[in-house]
Amino acid sequence: MKKIEGGVCAPAGFRANGVHCGIRKNKTKRDLSLIVSDVRCAAACVYTQNLVKGAPIAVTKRHVADGYAQAIVCNSGNANTCNADGEQIAEGMCSLVEKYSGISAQDVVVASTGVIGQPLSLEPIAAGMEPLVKGLSEDGSLSAAQGIMTTDTVDKQVAYTFTVGGKECRIGAIGKGVGMINPNMATMLIFVTTDAAISPSMLQKALSADVKDSFNMVSVDGDTSTNDMVCVLANGLAGNPEITESGKDFTVFRKALNKVTTNLCRKIAKDGEGATKLLECKVTGAKTKQAAKTVAKSVIKSSLFKAAMFGADANWGRVLCAIGYSGANVDVSKVDVDFKSRAGVLEVCRGGSGIPFSEDEAKNILSQDEIEVLIRLNDGNGKATAWGCDLTYDYVKINGDYRT
Amino acid sequence: MKKIEGGVCAPAGFRANGVHCGIRKNKTKRDLSLIVSDVRCAAACVYTQNLVKGAPIAVTKRHVADGYAQAIVCNSGNANTCNADGEQIAEGMCSLVEKYSGISAQDVVVASTGVIGQPLSLEPIAAGMEPLVKGLSEDGSLSAAQGIMTTDTVDKQVAYTFTVGGKECRIGAIGKGVGMINPNMATMLIFVTTDAAISPSMLQKALSADVKDSFNMVSVDGDTSTNDMVCVLANGLAGNPEITESGKDFTVFRKALNKVTTNLCRKIAKDGEGATKLLECKVTGAKTKQAAKTVAKSVIKSSLFKAAMFGADANWGRVLCAIGYSGANVDVSKVDVDFKSRAGVLEVCRGGSGIPFSEDEAKNILSQDEIEVLIRLNDGNGKATAWGCDLTYDYVKINGDYRT
Numbered sequence: 001m002k003k004i005e006g007g008v009c010a011p012a013g014f015r016a017n018g019v020h021c022g023i024r025k026n027k028t029k030r031d032l033s034l035i036v037s038d039v040r041c042a043a044a045c046v047y048t049q050n051l052v053k054g055a056p057i058a059v060t061k062r063h064v065a066d067g068y069a070q071a072i073v074c075n076s077g078n079a080n081t082c083n084a085d086g087e088q089i090a091e092g093m094c095s096l097v098e099k100y101s102g103i104s105a106q107d108v109v110v111a112s113t114g115v116i117g118q119p120l121s122l123e124p125i126a127a128g129m130e131p132l133v134k135g136l137s138e139d140g141s142l143s144a145a146q147g148i149m150t151t152d153t154v155d156k157q158v159a160y161t162f163t164v165g166g167k168e169c170r171i172g173a174i175g176k177g178v179g180m181i182n183p184n185m186a187t188m189l190i191f192v193t194t195d196a197a198i199s200p201s202m203l204q205k206a207l208s209a210d211v212k213d214s215f216n217m218v219s220v221d222g223d224t225s226t227n228d229m230v231c232v233l234a235n236g237l238a239g240n241p242e243i244t245e246s247g248k249d250f251t252v253f254r255k256a257l258n259k260v261t262t263n264l265c266r267k268i269a270k271d272g273e274g275a276t277k278l279l280e281c282k283v284t285g286a287k288t289k290q291a292a293k294t295v296a297k298s299v300i301k302s303s304l305f306k307a308a309m310f311g312a313d314a315n316w317g318r319v320l321c322a323i324g325y326s327g328a329n330v331d332v333s334k335v336d337v338d339f340k341s342r343a344g345v346l347e348v349c350r351g352g353s354g355i356p357f358s359e360d361e362a363k364n365i366l367s368q369d370e371i372e373v374l375i376r377l378n379d380g381n382g383k384a385t386a387w388g389c390d391l392t393y394d395y396v397k398i399n400g401d402y403r404t
Numbered sequence: 405m406k407k408i409e410g411g412v413c414a415p416a417g418f419r420a421n422g423v424h425c426g427i428r429k430n431k432t433k434r435d436l437s438l439i440v441s442d443v444r445c446a447a448a449c450v451y452t453q454n455l456v457k458g459a460p461i462a463v464t465k466r467h468v469a470d471g472y473a474q475a476i477v478c479n480s481g482n483a484n485t486c487n488a489d490g491e492q493i494a495e496g497m498c499s500l501v502e503k504y505s506g507i508s509a510q511d512v513v514v515a516s517t518g519v520i521g522q523p524l525s526l527e528p529i530a531a532g533m534e535p536l537v538k539g540l541s542e543d544g545s546l547s548a549a550q551g552i553m554t555t556d557t558v559d560k561q562v563a564y565t566f567t568v569g570g571k572e573c574r575i576g577a578i579g580k581g582v583g584m585i586n587p588n589m590a591t592m593l594i595f596v597t598t599d600a601a602i603s604p605s606m607l608q609k610a611l612s613a614d615v616k617d618s619f620n621m622v623s624v625d626g627d628t629s630t631n632d633m634v635c636v637l638a639n640g641l642a643g644n645p646e647i648t649e650s651g652k653d654f655t656v657f658r659k660a661l662n663k664v665t666t667n668l669c670r671k672i673a674k675d676g677e678g679a680t681k682l683l684e685c686k687v688t689g690a691k692t693k694q695a696a697k698t699v700a701k702s703v704i705k706s707s708l709f710k711a712a713m714f715g716a717d718a719n720w721g722r723v724l725c726a727i728g729y730s731g732a733n734v735d736v737s738k739v740d741v742d743f744k745s746r747a748g749v750l751e752v753c754r755g756g757s758g759i760p761f762s763e764d765e766a767k768n769i770l771s772q773d774e775i776e777v778l779i780r781l782n783d784g785n786g787k788a789t790a791w792g793c794d795l796t797y798d799y800v801k802i803n804g805d806y807r808t
Contacts, residue, residue: 052728052736052756082724084757116721117758224729226721303707304803311804317520317630320486324456325628332456352456353488354521393797399708400715 001259007141007157010172011195012237013038016140018147021128023077023120032128033147035174035191036071036101036136041233043069043109044204046211054079054227055086056110059094063106064231067200070107072191072231073097074148076176080112080120081226092122100133109231111189113150113176116226145174148189151273151398152176158263162196162256164249167240169196173260177220177268188215188268190230192260196253197236198243206254207232214261217293217386219301220272232257269387270370274394277309278387281373286382291328293384298326299373300388309371310390314339314362316348319373334378341368405663411545411561414576415599416641417442420544422551425532427481427524436532437551439578439595440475440505440540445637447473447513448608450615452632458483459490460514461633463498467510468635471604474511476595476635477501478552480580484516484524485630496526504537513635515593517554517580520630549578552593555677555802556580562667566600566660568653571644573600577664581624581672592619592672594634596664600657601640602647610658611636618665621697621790623705624676636661673791674774678798681713682791685777690786695732697788702730703777704792713775714794718743718766720752723777738782745772 008016018033043064047057063069073093080086090112094105112120135143145155159172171194198206211230236242243249270278281300286292299305302322308315316337323330337349343365348357365371412420422437447468451461467473477497484490494516498509516524539547549559563576575598602610615634640646647653674682685704690696703709706726712719720741727734741753747769752761769775 050725050728051734052724079721082721082753082757115719116725117753119758224725226725226728303799307800307803310800313804315519317483317486320456321454321520321628321630324454324630330455349486349521353486354523391800391803393800395707396711396714396795396797396800399711399795400717 001160001162001256004159004161004170006159006172007145008035008172008174008191008193009138009141010159011170011193013195013235014193015136015138016144017132017135017137018143019128019132019135022124023075030143030147031077032075032125032132033144034071034073034097034132034136035144035193036103037233037235039235039237040068040070040107041235042067042198042200042203043231043233044200044207045229045231046207048224048226048228050224050226052082052226054081054112055083056080056090056112057227057229058087059090060109060111060229063094063108068107069109069233070103071097071101072109072233074111074189075125076113076148076150078112078114078118078120079116079227082117083119089120089122093125096126096129100129111227111229113148113189113227141172141174148174148176150176152271154271156264156267158260160256160259162252164196164243164252165240167238169194169238169240171196171256171260173264175264175268177271188228190215190264192232194232194234195236195238196234197238197240198234198253202243202245202250203232203234206257210254210257210261214258214265217297217384218265218269219297219386219388220269265387269389272389273398274392275389276369276392277390278370279309279373279389281375281386283375283377284383285377285379287329287380289382289384291330292382294326294328295323295330295375296384296386298322300386303391306388306391309366310392312363312366314346314348314357314366320349323375330377331379336376336378338374339365340372340374341365341370343368405564405566405660408563408565408574410563410576411549412439412576412578412595412597413542413545414563415574415597417599417639418597419540419542420548421536421539421541422547423532423536423539426528427479434547434551435481436479436529436536437548438475438477438501438536438540439548439597440507441637441639443639443641444472444474444511445639446471446602446604446607447635447637448604448611449633449635450611452628452630454628454630456486456630458485458516458631459487460484460494460516461631462491463494464513464515464633467498467512472511473513473637474507475501475505476513478515478593479529480517480552480554482516482518482522482524483520483631486521487523493524493526497529500530500533504533515631515633517552517593517631545576545578552578552580554580556675558675560668560671562664564660564663566656568600568647568656569644571642573598573642573644575600575660575664577668579668579672581675592632594619594668596636598636598638599640599642600638601642601644602638602657606647606649606654607636607638610661614658614661614665618662618669621701621788622669622673623701623792624673669791673793676793677802678796679793680773680796681794682774683713683777683793685779685790687779687781688787689781689783691733691784693786693788695734696786698730698732699727699734699779700788700790702726704790707795710792710795713770714796716767716770718750718752718761718770720758724753727779734781735783740780740782742778743769744776744778745769745774747772
């Protein structure tokens, strides 16, 4: 498995583009993106579990109900959620794709991200669709990645090659965060493309299993968005024998998918709103895997722990506190905690009690931009990793006046 | 029921004091408090449900197991939690109370609040106990309230009179917040005194029922502390016929207790770490009371909603979002939302969709220091109120470097 360039256009037969159509006031920010495949693709999606769902989700569900799709259209700047005419607008976006690309509206996945509860006009999208389609290219992953960004500070792309049935396949993705991010089935918007041949049902199986350990283990702020969606399109152009059941090929595909999703988890957590640090919480020795996940998520979501990491303060008591209220069955008298970064490892807690450490060393280790919190529960074999970020002044600033 | 002065010393037969004994470095901050009754009291407590519990909680549980106590000792500046010798130190604090006051150590409730995981020395407490006991007075509620403050910016006291069985009774309390505050059985430290006569079992019944609608409905930061405790002492000196069963007298007592606890809920939320605003979320029309509570708590805990309130931004989509991921069974197409303050009422959402409003009016209404979020689910008779505060730069500042 090798990392390559090209994002969603790395797999054969995919083109992409992103333009500024006018949903956002800032003309230098792209706000409409399109990804298309030369041929129809097996399609799999997972969606937010928020009861308040963006209108595009209802439309996408109908369009992929048959297991296939050929394009993904997504705007930023407006979530098209809590609007009376939301589904009509989302269907309209798909029809505009059909009008200019010839791809059936029924084969279009549609997504929106931005402010909730403001009417979304089709006008700018109608005006932008022609240049958007005309500009589709195999080099278009970056502009597509930019077109779906909201408060993201960097575009998020990744791609890998892997081999299935003797054929080299490619898998790529773009994603956006970076607020209202909290594990609950699917978080954020993630669009994955692959030229591997795989049946719709096996693609869905792979995706549904993957998100449990990848995107569902990311939290930026504990708020589960209304518009989260992860979508994978597989067009089969790599020519491998179609994956239709579990086995060696499926295992390879799942590994490749997990490489892409884990990479994006780290990118999204690191670019969390206002974040200065990526926090990675690795829990081992839990009674069960679920207990490990519960503990890892509880720690990564603690506002107090996140603020301490912003201040490079080795306040491990807050880690213990978050373990204690997580709801997982933990013997707190067995818990060990270390902080780790590229500057070294700091041992802070053994058997549930503090041990002496150098505050200077602590500052040095915690001042890096990627921090691992290593929690050993010493009570079984369950393990899990969760990703998050620190809580900073800028998070408050970004969210104190997001709409204006 | 009338509000009166005097805090925990308002009821007959209670004295209190707070001193600086040296646990905190800042000599102007009191760090050790004592409340005593002239006679033994019926005692009831509720504790944090965090698995990581402060050592004082284990000791207090043993001391009130017989339903009685006569004194409460509490230090700030150190939580005495995750320390190998924690219980020994907590017992030592009670023995020191016995040594200087004559009250049996077995009748002492002990509490600690502050940093987790730093050893607590008995030395300063031993040195401070004599002046602490000598200075006990009927005017001591303020100094006792100050002695338990951590990041609190104001002392928290309240007292009311009420009538039971023809006798005037008094109930008073002191409390401290204001971080690591999240509903889970009991939150924060609250010490309530009353001169009403009530049996230990009825006192416990009243307290356990009350916290479900009072302290369990407060959230400052979503972190459930390791040391939370609410303790009520009832010394019976008002001379009313002892309340030993449900009925009119018990109902009056519960109302008086609820006056005190609700008052402290608002005080603690308003003084939440870094807070500039008290947020009060009132949910009506829920399918069940539990659904109303779940929705109210979800909204009050949302970091995005809290940051929007800091910015006086009427971003009601975040309220809908938090309702949607709360886990409660809600028909989102029926939801109405208003924002209310002393400056007026702003209608923002009807039937799950946005309605036009004036941004100027919104700014004006949301710039007040007490904001009500009124949510009507229009789907039943369940209702609930939750209290919280905005998320500000200062929350991050306070918690970015708490230990140093």
